Amino acid sequence: MIGVILVALVILYLTYELYWKRRNLPPGPTPLPLFGNLLDVMKNSPGYEAFRKWSKKYGPVYTYWLGTMPVVVVSDYETLKETVIKDGDKYAGRWIFEDFIKDTKGGLFGLVFSEGDLWREQRRLTLHTLRDFGMGRNIMEERVMVEVDFLLEKMAKQDDIRIQAELDLAVGSVINGILFGYRFDEDHEHEYRLVKNSLRDFVKAGSSPLFTVACISSLIRQIPPFKGAYANILAPNDVLYNFIRKQIAAKRKQVDFDSETSNDFVESYLKEWERKKGTPQGEFYFERQLEALIFDIWTAGQDTTSNTIAWTIAYILHHPKVEEKIHEELDRVIKSDRKITLADKNSLPYVNAVISESQRLTNLLPLNVPRRTTENVVINGYKLPADTLVVPQICCVMYDEKVFPDPYKFDPSRFLNLDGSLKTYPELIPFSIGKRSCPGEGMAKVELxxxxxxxxxxxxxxxxxxxxxxxxxxxxxxPKTFTCQVESRHR
Structure with a gap:
């Protein structure tokens, strides 16, 4: 009798997993219990080919399973334009592992996982502040050029340059300067090492399929090895937050609320907080929100920018003709050994084409962070209820063979018109798309x-x-760690 009951339960479970919970969703690959389709992604590391294969088989809209949760994927630009751009508000919700967010952020705070009026107010402030730093006094260019100078001098003195480590420190200093007003010089480099190592451990722990499954339920989190995978992310998270809290406390003691100008992001935020007290927006300004906001900007900006620069150098090293063309353009346009500034940008189409092609081919995010529909939607004829998880799968868009033939080939010329001017593609979306696109896009472009x-x-x-x-x-x-050598071009 017990055997019959067990067999019946297994049949019911498999019927539920393989048919019932999938019946009203767009078609897609069959999920495994607990892991969903994560193992398929792992087999096609880093994941691009799994999503491209499913797109070819099921079309531009399909469902795959992140553990036991269905995620509707949109993998072509035209459908993304008709959904997350034209109906952006309907796709502006955020997918949330609520227990995990509370364990790490203290609540649904910051930018990445906040929603509704809190998210809108904080995104508005973030965009406004970063835009101010990029214009007028141009704090952003000044801060970046300080780190460019330090990086170039360090490179000139080394025989074998561990370029990723140097780029990480330089980009980390840019972000820290924008957020807190100081760079990681010799007196502060130990802080950077602590934060960088913790960020590396945090990202590594968050990439584990065991961690993803552990986030789904508190019951699963009690089972080894899921329990360990979940715990691995909490320790580096605490280190990162302790660093952020220390900086905010120091800045609060220094801020001049009577001054109309701000020298860094936290100072600007604290002044806005003071101005909003007693207003309807005042409820969106509080300590845990500021901490989580800084955490999101710091972590998102560090690895993405430094890794893109490192990948760019790696691709160029594999294509020496590209480097020759870069040097030819610089010599023809600049005609001296002076520093390159933002004022030169429009005069250097080939340099910009190399950067665009590197962003496209690097394709930093194999899986975009899922969004949540805030109301019922229809995508390609599929009726999806509110609270459905939807992913704009940008890796498929930037590897779309119809737009970018031979998509795994590094070819900057695809971003040049016949007359040599820069060619743009709406499908180049490394910072994602719609209302949830990266608010740090402007800062990252300046750095790159x-x-x-x-x-x-x-x-x-x-x-x-x-x-x-x-x-x-x-x-x-x-990119895997590599070294390079440099030779001065100007004597």
Whole structure:
């Protein structure tokens, strides 16, 4: 009798898993219990080919399973334009592992996982503040150029340059300067090492399929090895938050609320907080929100920008003709050894084409963060209820063979018109798309351009051993460690 009951329960479970819960969703690959389709993604590390394969088989809209949760994927630009752009508010919710967010952020705070009026107010402030730093006094360009100068001098003094480590420190200093007003000089470099190591451990722990499954239910989190995978992310999270709290406390003691100008993001936030007291928006300004907001900006900006620059150098090392063309353009346009600035940007189409192609091919996020529909929607004829998870799968868009033939080939010329001017594609969306696109896009673009243009303006870069271009499964694809050598181009 017990055997019959067990068999019946297994049949019921499999019927539920393989048919019932999938019946009203767009078609897609069959999920495994607990893991869903995560193992398929792992087999096609870092994940691009799993999503591209499913797109070819099921069309631009399909369902895959993140553990036991269904996620509707939109994998072509035209459908994304008709959904997350034209009906942006309907796709502005956020997918939430609520227990995990409370354990790490203290609640649904910050930018990445907040929603509704809190998210709208804080995104508005973030965009406004970063835009102010990029214009007028142009704090952003000044801060980036300080780090460009330090990086170039360090590179000139080294024989074998561990370029990722140097880029990480430089980009970390830019972000810290924008957020807290100081760079990671010799007196503060130990802080950077602590934060960077913790961020590395945090990203690594968050990339584990065991962690994803553990987030789904408190019951699963009690079972080894899911319990350990979940715990692995909490310790580095605490280190990151302790660093942020220390900086906010120090800044609060220094801020001049009577001054109309602000020298960094936290100072600007504290002044806005003071101005909003007693207003309807005042409820959106509080300590845990500020901490979570800074956490989101710091973590999102560090690995994405430094890794994109590192991948760009790796691709160029594999294509010496590209470096020759960069140098030819710089010599023809700049005609001297001076630093490259934002004022030169429109005069350097090939440099910009190299950056665009690197962003496209690097494709940093194999899986975009899912969004949640805030009301009922229809995508390609499929009726999806509110609270459905939807992913704008940007990796498929930037590897779309119809738009970018031979998508795994590094070819900057695809971003040039016949007359040599810069060609743009709406499908180039490394910062995602719609209302949940990255608010730090402007800052990242400034960094990418100024670092890459100035490195190749000053140096001819080479490598005794070409770097690996292999990508491994991770939340953010990271190039394997490599060294390079430089030779000054101007005597």
């Amino acid at each position: 351009y100024l670092f890459i243009a100035n490195i190749f303006q000053r140096f001819k870069v080479s490598a005794k051993k070409l770097p690996s271009l292999e990508k491994e499964l991770n939340n953010v694809v990271i």
